[in-house]
Amino acid sequence: MTSSKEFKWFGSPDHYVQGKNILLNSADILKPYGSKFLLLADKDVYKAAGKKFQDYLTENGFTVAYTEFNGESSLEEIDRVTKIAKDKSSDVIIGLGGGKTLDTSKGVANALDISNIICPSAASCDASCIKLSIIYTEDHEFVKYLFYAHHPILIMADTQVIAQAPTRTLLAGIGDAFSTYYEGLEVAKSHGHTLAGGHPTDAGLAVARQCADTLWKYSYQALEASENNTVTTALEKVVEANILLSGLGAEGAGLAAAHSIYDGFSVLKGDPDKFRHGEEVALGVMIQLVLIGTPQKELDKFIEFLLTCGFPLTKKEFHLDKVSQSDLEAFAKKSTDKGETIENMSFKVSPEMILEALDGVDAAVTRYRETHSIHPVFVDKVFG
Ligand SMILES: [Zn+2]
Known part of the structure; x- marks a missing residue:
């Protein structure tokens, strides 16, 4: 059967x-x-x-x-x-x-x-x-x-x-939604499983692609609208991406490493607890991109986009510089546990690979910050 x-x-x-x-x-x-x-x-x-x-x-x-x-x-x-x-x-x-x-x-x-x-x-x-x-x-x-x-x-x-909701909620939604397409691509590559039950459909991946497309085009304007508590076309588009396209995409195209990184954060108590689902997922996207070996020029585009939105991305910004080595190892282990969606990656990911990729993200983002002037649309004092 x-x-x-x-x-x-x-x-x-x-x-x-x-x-x-x-x-x-x-x-x-x-x-x-x-x-x-x-x-x-x-x-x-x-x-x-x-x-x-x-x-x-x-x-x-x-x-x-x-x-x-x-x-x-x-x-x-x-x-x-x-x-x-x-x-x-x-x-x-x-x-x-x-x-x-x-x-x-x-x-x-x-x-x-x-x-x-x-x-x-x-x-x-x-x-x-x-x-x-x-x-x-x-x-x-x-x-x-x-x-x-x-x-x-x-x-x-x-x-x-x-x-009227705090802008940080919209930022978190953008992080959660932004991951959908990039996780879906990995699920498709590995012929993995989706939240809907079985293998991904073309419909699921098409919705996920539209979700990413909307966010690349409209996130800055939507965050500005949220800061002003106004409803603009860009805000309407990003709300649809965060709620509808991301939801259908996550179920229909599937999740991979980025959401497992979020689960990894759940073992860290105290300070890193302050971060929202979508903020941790955004870091998860960066870790996933480093894991699959994204070329530098392309990786820089993601860094520019996420930093300009206002996401924390370095270890310091996530307060991970204050976390003990054994806790970091527990975080990496949880991220790669049996049953985690990281099993949908097209290759096996070990806890060591997670920690090395985290360092890779940290170095790439730090270099980018030192060589470019970033003007984040949203700034929150909880980050770093
Ligand atoms: Zn999510």
């Missing part, structure tokens, strides 16, 4: 709708999905956008209960919100917020087999479109990935809401 993993797979949510002020114009969009909604959002997001959204829906004839997200995407939180949804006989769970809120709403929808509508309040990662939740303990320790049979049924990305 042929394993289902040996077929090509492509998956996606039913619908993705994006635009300025979509939440306050969504009654017609939402009608087909139900009438009794449970809205999950944290206190700040509820204050900034959730309360108005709830009032709007109520005025338009929907029954909308609200529960405050406790801050962690944990099994306990999924259970708590599931009980509320059951008590209220909700037919739809709406997650409004960042990745953890959205992941919790996916867990609730899966437990009760009800519709899940996802409203990202920032374009900080591609969690919206992916049919899995990352589960943590109540103390923020990573536990596992929960994979579901179904995607969220509808994503509504309100660019007016997203433009």
Whole structure:
């Protein structure tokens, strides 16, 4: 019998709708999905956008209960919100917020087999479109990935809401999305496996290529728009890349070394903890490029792009200069563990190769900084 993993797979949510002020114009969009909604959002997001959204829906004839997200995407939180949804006989769970809120709403929808509508309040990662939740303990320790049979049924990305989020969230989303095509290329080369289930489709890789193309062209302008809290065409394009193209691309084209580097960071406690998923993934892209032997001229283009966006890329900027050698070795070991997506690389990667490539990135970026004047669009004091 042929394993289902040996077929090509492509998956996606039913619908993705994006635009300025979509939440306050969504009654017609939402009608087909139900009438009794449970809205999950944290206190700040509820204050900034959730309360108005709830009032709007109520005025338009929907029954909308609200529960405050406790801050962690944990099994306990999924259970708590599931009980509320059951008590209220909700037919739809709406997650409004960042990745953890959205992941919790996916867990609730899966437990009760009800519709899940996802409203990202920032374009900080591609969690919206992916049919899995990352589960943590109540103390923020990573536990596992929960994979579901179904995607969220509808994503509504309100660019007016997203433009008000801190610019660092958009930067992180760019890092997460930027990796998609370069990881997909490695998966295609190795005939590896994707998050969707089996081997990559041409559709998955085409979406991933468009994602990279958009980011090369529009990231600086989008970051500037975010700094000004305004919705421009460039911001619209980058939001679509970060949420939709990156999500479909990651599932349909697959992940390789860059995301394993992110997993490697999870063993480092304390200071390096301060960095976001997409920031670590951006460093992961650089490590992957050095691993595959990217020629210097091409590598410089990536360095110029990522530094101008505002990404940290050196060991110092990631505070890795303060990490002990044994912790660095644990980081490299975790990045290459069995089951990590680094197995999708077209050659076997050892922990030593990770540390050597990290040094290679550090040297190339340091040289580039010394020989070019960089004007980052976004600057954050947490970096280096
Ligand atoms: Zn990611």
